[in-house]
Ligand code: B12
Ligand code: SF4
């Protein structure tokens with residue numbers, strides 16, 4: 504079953520646009536793992552459990568679609584997000600949704616039920632928090648640790664996007680890092696803090712509303728692309744792209 508899932512996701516990503524993406528990462532967690540209950544405290548009490556998405560849930564699956572180096576490099580300089588970064592964001596949201604839809608169809612044929620949520624735009628605009636946080640779910644599935652930029656840094660970096668799904672079939676879990684927060688090699692370099700154009704990471708608590716305003720300001724620069732609240736300057740440092 505894992506082979507079927509992994510071949511499907513990997514093929515869809517490599518077919519999508521070889522100049523934008525690298526090979527995806529895929530991880531699994533038992534749906535009844537206590538970490539999902541802890542997300543009701545860590546993220547907020549609105550955070551759903553796998554069984555809320557799919558009664559009879561057995562496994563949670565997360566995948567990461569990592570960007571190519573050119574996309575990361577192209578977004579590093581200046582204050583505004585690059586057009587390529589914005590375009591890649593929009594394409595990747597669609598790709599993740601298509602992968603989930605296609606995987607669901609494939610798994611139905613094997614008698615497996617699946618549920619999933621869109622990669623973004625499913626969050627509370629006041630709290631700026633989701634009721635299903637893909638990066639936390641991806642942590643649970645062993646895909647990485649959180650850096651000082653608050654992004655999940657995978658073995659391929661943090662520049663990319665996550666998709667997650669809940670399945671009603673038991674699959675062997677992936678090993679999960681014991682520490683939640685760690686920059687690669689335990690080296691915090693401050694690049695993200697210095698690079699943030701609005702100083703959102705330079706404070707005791709992440710200034711998520713200032714970050715969001717910057718993302719919205721970038722959105723208005725790209726009227727040719729629908730819904731691109733992006734910035735990602737903090738996702739262009741040494742932890743952004745890992746080979
Ligand atoms: C709301 C939202 C935003 C908000 C708030 C961001 C935020 N940090 O939460 C705004 C609009 C500001 C935003 C901006 C961006 N976003 Co955004 N956003 C989301 C969304 C919809 C929900 C995030 C959420 O609920 N956060 C909840 C809070 C609690 O997260 P947090 O405070 O960072 O969590 C910390 C604590 O929980 C802490 N912690 C403390 N104790 C414990 C214990 C445990 C066990 C754990 C696990 C954690 C933990 O660790 C965490 C990290 O420090 C998700 C999509 C989704 N539905 O999941 C995308 C998402 C988080 N965004 C993403 C991205 C890429 C971005 C941007 C780079 C924009 C861009 N694409 O150009 C910036 C980066 C900003 C930043 N440095 O974080 C990606 C993250 C990829 C990654 N590698 O992690 C996501 C997952 C979308 C996706 N499908 O991939 N985003
Ligand atoms: S840019 Fe440096 S400090 Fe920031 S998360 Fe990445 S490794 Fe950590």
Ligand code: SF4
Pocket residue numbers: 698699700701702703704713714715717718733734735736737738
């Ligand atoms: S996405 Fe931009 S505004 Fe938000 S924390 Fe990162 S660098 Fe700062």
